[in-house]
Amino acid sequence: xxxxxxxxxxxxxxxxxxxxxxxxxxxxxxxxxxxxxxxxxxxxxxxxxxxxxxxxxxxxxxxxxxxxxxxxxxxxxxxxxxxxxxxxxxxxxxxxxxxxxxxxxxxxxxxxxxxxxxxxxxxxxxxxxxxxxxxxxxxxxxxxxxxxxxxxxxxxxxxxxxxxxxxxxxxxxxxxxxxxxxxxxxxxxxxxxxxxxxxxxxxxxxxxxxxxxxxxxxxxxxxxxxxxxxxxxxxxxxxxxxxxxxxxxxxxxxxxx
Ligand SMILES: [Cu+2]
Numbered sequence: 144x145x146x147x148x149x150x151x152x153x154x155x156x157x158x159x160x161x162x163x164x165x166x167x168x169x170x171x172x173x174x175x176x177x178x179x180x181x182x183x184x185x186x187x188x189x190x191x192x193x194x195x196x197x198x199x200x201x202x203x204x205x206x207x208x209x210x211x212x213x214x215x216x217x218x219x220x221x222x223x224x225x226x227x228x229x230x231x232x233x234x235x236x237x238x239x240x241x242x243x244x245x246x247x248x249x250x251x252x253x254x255x256x257x258x259x260x261x262x263x264x265x266x267x268x269x270x271x272x273x274x275x276x277x278x279x280x281x282x283x284x285x286x287x288x289x290x291x292x293x294x295x296x297x298x299x300x301x302x303x304x305x306x307x308x309x310x311x312x313x314x315x316x317x318x319x320x321x322x323x324x325x326x327x328x329x330x331x332x333x334x335x336x337x338x339x340x341x342x343x344x345x346x347x348x349x350x351x352x353x354x355x356x357x358x359x360x361x362x363x364x365x366x367x368x369x370x371x372x373x374x375x376x377x378x379x380x381x382x383x384x385x386x387x388x389x390x391x392x393x394x395x396x397x398x399x400x
Contacts, residue, residue: 188383218266235351250359263291268334
């Protein structure tokens, strides 16, 4: 079930929940970059962070699968919700959003707005998890031969109907938070888009790795969010021309009867 608004508003029945453990390991040289200060772009020494998100333990549940009776000729007979994707060789967790909180206003770089395409493809939203900035444009696209809706909940509230293959509809994001995307036709379709005013956020890759660069030096709270494992926070120090390295671990807890 999904209700409420904002990045802390996601509530979902799940067979498991997360317990956080995060260790700051080391720092290493990084590259300087550009930063905006006082409204004027200036060359400034920045830092970076690299992390690996993994799941503790020897085994874990697979993603939830659902049977399908809607448009089966185009959508198939079952789908994975991709609500827990773990790389067997590294226990790395995909689709974890890492975000720096409390970034000072004068540490936020400028840059032109970006376009994020949410493709209705194979009766799934691609990408399943993404990040964007306030001012960016989300482009809902239908690559399928059946009708989809791209229904945004949270800081962007809009229901986009895409009855025709190849159709696109754009919406500008005006507020931060977590946008939940559902399709009114196919109940298994879902996506999550974290929106911040700054670019210091990223989604972990298929092996659980993440990297954020160009960060103004300082002390930050790094927030990790996963749709079923939950949210955890850790303090991280970013130093000029260095890369902070993090190991982030989620631990499954048994579901309650
Ligand atoms: Cu759909």
